[in-house]
Amino acid sequence: MTTIDGKALAQTIKAEIREEVSAIVAAGGKAPHLAAVLIGEDPASQVYVRNKVKSCEEVGFHSTLIRRPADISQEELMGIVADLNQNPDIDGFIVQLPLPKHLNEEEITLAIDPRKDVDGFHPVNFGRMAQGLPCYLPATPAGILEMLKRYEIPTAGKEVVVVGRSNIVGTPMSILLSRKAYPGDATVTICHSRTRNLAEHTRRADIIVAAIGSADFIKGDMVKDGVVIIDVGMNRVEDPAAKNGYRLTGDVDFASVAPKSSYFTPVPGGVGQMTVVSLMLNTLKAGKREVYG
Numbered sequence: 361m362t363t364i365d366g367k368a369l370a371q372t373i374k375a376e377i378r379e380e381v382s383a384i385v386a387a388g389g390k391a392p393h394l395a396a397v398l399i400g401e402d403p404a405s406q407v408y409v410r411n412k413v414k415s416c417e418e419v420g421f422h423s424t425l426i427r428r429p430a431d432i433s434q435e436e437l438m439g440i441v442a443d444l445n446q447n448p449d450i451d452g453f454i455v456q457l458p459l460p461k462h463l464n465e466e467e468i469t470l471a472i473d474p475r476k477d478v479d480g481f482h483p484v485n486f487g488r489m490a491q492g493l494p495c496y497l498p499a500t501p502a503g504i505l506e507m508l509k510r511y512e513i514p515t516a517g518k519e520v521v522v523v524g525r526s527n528i529v530g531t532p533m534s535i536l537l538s539r540k541a542y543p544g545d546a547t548v549t550i551c552h553s554r555t556r557n558l559a560e561h562t563r564r565a566d567i568i569v570a571a572i573g574s575a576d577f578i579k580g581d582m583v584k585d586g587v588v589i590i591d592v593g594m595n596r597v598e599d600p601a602a603k604n605g606y607r608l609t610g611d612v613d614f615a616s617v618a619p620k621s622s623y624f625t626p627v628p629g630g631v632g633q634m635t636v637v638s639l640m641l642n643t644l645k646a647g648k649r650e651v652y653g
C-alpha cells in the first residue's frame with residue numbers, strides 16, 4: 361500500500377506557485393488576491409478557511425477574510441458578493457459552504473461573477489467543465505486529478521466508482537474522470553443513497569472515490585485487492601483521548617481497507633490538503649486572467 365501524501369504534494373505545488381508569483385511580481389505585476397467570505401462559527405469551516413488564508417501567505421498571494429455573524433441576512437450577503445464582483449483589486453473569491461440554514465446558497469452561488477468564481481461552483485464554470493472548455497475546476501475534484509497524475513496512477517479503461525453525487529465533488533468528479541484525457545478515460549459509475557447493492561459496485565472498482573460524508577463507511581469486504589482509494593470524507597468523531605475532543609476520519613475504514621489497497625489517501629493529510637492547493641491554482645489563473653481573458 362502506497363500512501364498518497366497530500367501534504368507533501370501540496371507543499372511541492374505551493375513552492376511552484378510561489379516561484380511563479382515571485383516572477384510575476386519581479387516583472388512589475390501584482391500578486392493574485394483572493395477573498396474568502398466566512399459566515400458564522402462552524403468549527404470545521406473556520407479551520408478550512410484558516411488553511412486557505414495561510415496558504416495564500418505561503419504562496420505570496422494577497423488575501424482578505426470577510427467574517428460575518430450567522431444571523432446575517434440574505435440581502436446583506438448578496439451585497440458583499442456584489443461588492444466583491446465589482447472590486448477590481450479582488451481577482452477571485454469564495455463563499456465558504458455550508459451557509460446557515462436561513463440563507464439561500466443557490467442564489468449566492470449564482471450571484472458570483474463566473475470570472476471571479478475560483479471555487480468553480482457557478483453553473484457557467486460547471487458547464488464549461490462538463491464540455492472541456494477553459495474554466496475554474498472545482499477544487500476537490502481538481503486536487504484528486506492532481507494526486508492521480510503526480511503518482512502516475514493509470515486511469516484509462518479503469519472501473520471508477522464514485523460514491524456520492526454532490527454538485528461540488530461526486531458529480532464533477534464523475535464527469536472529469538470520464539473525459540477523453542489523462543487522468544480520465546475511465547468507465548465511471550456514480551453510486552448514492554438509493555443505489556441497490558452498493559458493495560457489488562465497489563467490489564468491481566479499480567478506483568473508489570468516497571464522498572459520502574459518513575465515517576468509515578467503506579469496509580474491507582466492499583473492495584477488491586489492489587484498489588486505489590481516494591477518501592474525500594472529513595468526519596469529526598468524538599474522541600475523549602484527543603486533545604480537542606475529536607478526531608478526523610474519512611469515509612473509508614482505514615483498518616480494514618488499507619491492507620487491500622494499492623494506493624490510499626489519508627485523512628487528514630490527503631484530499632483536504634489538495635483542495636486548498638487547487639484553490640490557490642485557480643486564484644493564480646484568476647490573477648493571470650487565464651480563463652476569461
Ligand code: L34
Nearest residue numbers: 407408411454455456457479499628629630632633635
Ligand atoms: N465554498 N465551500 C466552498 N469551497 C470549498 O472548497 C469548500 N470545501 C469543502 C467544504 N466547503 C467549501 C473546502 O474548502 C471542503 N473543504 C476543505 C478544505 C480544507 C480541508 C478540508 C476540506 C483541510 O484543510 N483538511 C485538512 C484537515 C483539516 C482539519 O484539521 O480539520 C486535511 O489535512 O485534510
